[in-house]
Amino acid sequence: MSSTSTSLSSGHSAQLIDGKAFAATLRNRVREEVQAFHARHAVTPGLAVVLVGNDPASEVYVRNKAIQTHHAGMRSFMHMLPETTSEEELLGLVDRLNKDPEIHGILVQLPLPAGLDARRVTNAIAPEKDVDGLGEVNAGRLAVNLPGIVPCTPLGCLLLLRDQLGDMTGLHAVVIGCSNLVGKPLALMLLAEGCTVSIAHIHTRDPAAIAREADILVVATGCRELVRKDWVKPGATVIDVGITRTTTPDGKSRLVGDVAFDEVATVAGRITPVPGGVGPMTIACLLSNTLAAARLQIEGKLP
Numbered sequence: 001m002s003s004t005s006t007s008l009s010s011g012h013s014a015q016l017i018d019g020k021a022f023a024a025t026l027r028n029r030v031r032e033e034v035q036a037f038h039a040r041h042a043v044t045p046g047l048a049v050v051l052v053g054n055d056p057a058s059e060v061y062v063r064n065k066a067i068q069t070h071h072a073g074m075r076s077f078m079h080m081l082p083e084t085t086s087e088e089e090l091l092g093l094v095d096r097l098n099k100d101p102e103i104h105g106i107l108v109q110l111p112l113p114a115g116l117d118a119r120r121v122t123n124a125i126a127p128e129k130d131v132d133g134l135g136e137v138n139a140g141r142l143a144v145n146l147p148g149i150v151p152c153t154p155l156g157c158l159l160l161l162r163d164q165l166g167d168m169t170g171l172h173a174v175v176i177g178c179s180n181l182v183g184k185p186l187a188l189m190l191l192a193e194g195c196t197v198s199i200a201h202i203h204t205r206d207p208a209a210i211a212r213e214a215d216i217l218v219v220a221t222g223c224r225e226l227v228r229k230d231w232v233k234p235g236a237t238v239i240d241v242g243i244t245r246t247t248t249p250d251g252k253s254r255l256v257g258d259v260a261f262d263e264v265a266t267v268a269g270r271i272t273p274v275p276g277g278v279g280p281m282t283i284a285c286l287l288s289n290t291l292a293a294a295r296l297q298i299e300g301k302l303p
């Protein structure tokens with residue numbers, strides 16, 4: 001759905017993958033399903049978001065999450081904790097949220113301030129409430145192809161790719177970046193789709209050469225504009241997960257991705273923009289995961 005050609009003067013120009021429009025469609029579908037769920041069980045799905053410290057960028061995301069959670073007909077519970085919060089206090093909150101029947105999903109915003117063990121906190125979230133899919137139970141279930149809750153950003157990428165490409169069997173997918181949050185789970189999801197998957201990371205000798213083999217190229221490194229035109233096979237589908245905030249010479253704030261968009265769009269077949277690509281899909285998938293978690297807890301099964 002909703003692809004438009006980028007208006008570049010150069011010969012070949014990529015179709016733009018409109019993540020913002022796709023996310024709006026997904027959020028509407030979640031809202032309808034939340035209504036149907038409420039009609040069956042008289043239960044409103046609830047999402048708890050925990051933010052420790054005051055990182056301004058995180059505060060923006062967290063506020064957006066709360067607004068969109070309400071729009072989807074779900075309840076949102078915000079927990080803003082001071083930078084000085086101890087690990088024991090944070091684990092105590094997670095424990096209370098685990099036991100609270102009004103909460104179906106728990107997300108602890110990352111990164112946590114120095115001194116707090118993110119692995120330990122993430123693992124303390126009950127697996128059936130782990131809407132980020134980052135705990136060992138959900139991560140392990142993904143690795144062995146069992147149903148579970150999968151991380152929001154890779155899920156958003158996968159939904160965009162399925163919508164654009166349909167059956168991906170046999171396509172070569174190259175994922176640049178191997179984080180537990182994005183690259184690694186996405187590589188497993190693409191493998192389950194039947195793709196041949198290569199993962200490039202910080203120690204990869206010639207990432208450009210590997211990227212050039214890709215039918216599907218996903219970039220999740222956090223290195224702004226890492227991927228240039230000569231990294232991309234003509235006609236490839238390019239998904240840009242990176243978001244870096246920069247300031248232009250005239251003092252305006254601007255978001256840039258991990259892909260040099262203007263030049264890559266002249267060779268790629270399809271490409272996601274930043275902003276308006278993967279970012280909005282992440283939040284829409286968080287809402288979808290919260291409903292899935294509520295179904296798992298109330299109906300005993302994942303949708």
Ligand SMILES: Nc1nc(=O)c2c([nH]1)NC[C@@H]1CN(c3ccc(C(=O)N[C@@H](CCC(=O)O)C(=O)O)cc3)C=[N+]21
Pocket residue numbers: 060061107108109110111132152153243255274275276277278279280282283
């Ligand atoms: N436990 C955890 N789970 C996360 O999923 C998580 C996290 N921690 N920490 C921070 C990152 C970042 N993240 C984004 C979500 C939406 C946009 C988004 O909507 N971006 C808009 C632009 C928003 C803007 O203008 O700033 C876009 O790309 O169009 C971006 C980034 C989720 N994260």
